[in-house]
Amino acid sequence: MVLENLSSSLKDVFKKISGSSYIDKETIKEVSKDIQRALLKADVNVKLVISLTNRLQERAATEKPPAGMSEQDFILKIIYEELLSILGEESRIELKPQTIMLVGLYGNGKTTTAGKLARFFIKKGLSVGLIAADVHRPGAYEQLEQISKQVNSLFYGEKNEKDPVKIIKNGLDRLGDAKVKIIDTSGRDSLDDELIDEIKRIKNEIKPDEVLYVVDATLGQQVGPQAKVLNDAVSISGVIITKMDGTGKGGGALSAVAEIKSPVYFIGTGEHMEDFEVFNPRKFLSRLLGMGDIDALMEAVKETNITEEEAEKSLDKLMSGKFNLKDMYDVWEKFSKPGLLKKIFNSMPLSRIPGGDKLNDSEIDRANEKLNIYRVILDSMTYSELENPDIINAKRIKRISIGSGKDEREVRALLKEYNAMKNNMKMIKSNRNFKKLLKSQMKSG
Numbered sequence: 001m002v003l004e005n006l007s008s009s010l011k012d013v014f015k016k017i018s019g020s021s022y023i024d025k026e027t028i029k030e031v032s033k034d035i036q037r038a039l040l041k042a043d044v045n046v047k048l049v050i051s052l053t054n055r056l057q058e059r060a061a062t063e064k065p066p067a068g069m070s071e072q073d074f075i076l077k078i079i080y081e082e083l084l085s086i087l088g089e090e091s092r093i094e095l096k097p098q099t100i101m102l103v104g105l106y107g108n109g110k111t112t113t114a115g116k117l118a119r120f121f122i123k124k125g126l127s128v129g130l131i132a133a134d135v136h137r138p139g140a141y142e143q144l145e146q147i148s149k150q151v152n153s154l155f156y157g158e159k160n161e162k163d164p165v166k167i168i169k170n171g172l173d174r175l176g177d178a179k180v181k182i183i184d185t186s187g188r189d190s191l192d193d194e195l196i197d198e199i200k201r202i203k204n205e206i207k208p209d210e211v212l213y214v215v216d217a218t219l220g221q222q223v224g225p226q227a228k229v230l231n232d233a234v235s236i237s238g239v240i241i242t243k244m245d246g247t248g249k250g251g252g253a254l255s256a257v258a259e260i261k262s263p264v265y266f267i268g269t270g271e272h273m274e275d276f277e278v279f280n281p282r283k284f285l286s287r288l289l290g291m292g293d294i295d296a297l298m299e300a301v302k303e304t305n306i307t308e309e310e311a312e313k314s315l316d317k318l319m320s321g322k323f324n325l326k327d328m329y330d331v332w333e334k335f336s337k338p339g340l341l342k343k344i345f346n347s348m349p350l351s352r353i354p355g356g357d358k359l360n361d362s363e364i365d366r367a368n369e370k371l372n373i374y375r376v377i378l379d380s381m382t383y384s385e386l387e388n389p390d391i392i393n394a395k396r397i398k399r400i401s402i403g404s405g406k407d408e409r410e411v412r413a414l415l416k417e418y419n420a421m422k423n424n425m426k427m428i429k430s431n432r433n434f435k436k437l438l439k440s441q442m443k444s445g
């Protein structure tokens with residue numbers, strides 16, 4: 001995984017905090033040192049690191065955990081929030097017809113990234129045209145043409161033309177059918193006035209929707225000044241950090257570009273076209289810390305609009321193993337908003353899901369579909385059937401089936417599922433973690 005060393009040392013810090021029986025000033029100091037060591041090793045700027053741990057100490061000393069949240073979880077939450085603040089704002093590139101200009105120095109992966117980006121849009125159903133406007137580097141034309149074949153995009157270039165603006169204008173014309181046009185501009189070995197003038201001229205004449213800065217993660221903190229010069233010249237609208245695979249310096253590059261306040265849209269994680277990830281700071285950090293997508297979970301739970309009391313009651317009932325079809329119906333009602341189940345499962349830290357295994361998308365979709373059928377069936381049951389499912393015999397199944405317009409098989413499947421769920425819930429009754437997690441998220445959300 002990306003930034004593996006940082007990930008494992010931060011996970012150790014988190015383990016230390018979760019495992020400690022109490023949190024005092026000494027623990028916080030010790031944890032601060034561990035975090036400093038981990039971040040410095042990942043090349044994050046010393047000043048940023050110190051200010052982060054200062055804030056941790058200050059917040060730990062002055063803020064109180066919300067009711068119901070343990071001191072340990074509260075400290076983890078603070079660290080999570082502070083780490084997030086050095087990763088910059090979240091923003092996604094829009095999925096719409098647009099013109100994108102890539103800028104950056106040689107060897108940073110600009111041409112490769114043009115292909116990866118093309119592949120990304122094509123997969124989202126938007127056709128792409130690549131325009132070769134690097135008029136300085138020999139072979140740039142052929143390289144991009146080759147890549148365009150690989151990713152099935154359109155391509156435009158003019159081998160002997162020396163004016164990039166001319167090429168781009170012709171290209172935009174000729175690739176009119178492509179929804180997204182991606183322009184690969186010239187680089188240099190280092191930033192010089194000539195390059196800056198060239199990309200400024202392109203920007204002013206072409207007026208692209210996005211100017212994306214492609215930069216190599218292995219440069220670490222050094223990317224800061226470079227990003228600033230380019231941003232002053234052409235206002236960078238987004239950043240793509242390449243070569244995040246196998247570098248300890250990724251933390252430096254990420255935190256340095258965060259300073260220009262342009263969002264990091266993607267990270268490159270290898271030489272192949274598919275080695276490309278949308279960058280979402282929260283998801284990235286949660287994965288780094290091995291804690292699942294906590295924010296998504298909080299959001300999902302908030303969307304249910306259940307009060308804490310209601311949630312607690314439902315959960316208690318579920319866990320007691322004594323619940324009837326009416327209780328099951330209540331829980332499904334609350335959790336059955338479209339997509340909600342998926343969000344909840346996807347956002348759970350793996351280790352905290354009872355049973356441990358993460359469901360995949362199609363399984364969750366199927367579960368949602370099934371829930372919808374079951375709800376219709378439950379609607380056709382009488383109150384006494386819901387209260388006391390044992391009375392549902394063959395005759396009643398037939399009636400319910402006719403009333404709901406669903407197959408008798410489906411009614412039986414629901415009853416079978418209810419019984420299985422009842423047994424399962426009895427079994428995980430001993431596992432309090434699941435309930436504790438849901439409750440604490442509701443309180444803090």
Ligand code: GDP
Nearest residue numbers: 106107108109110111112242243268269270271
């Ligand atoms: P350009 O000069 O900026 O256009 O850079 P290129 O696209 O030619 O890439 C330079 C080198 O970096 C090539 O060998 C690429 O395969 C490699 N490269 C690009 N992106 C990545 C990445 O995300 N990870 C790794 N490991 N290599 C990359």
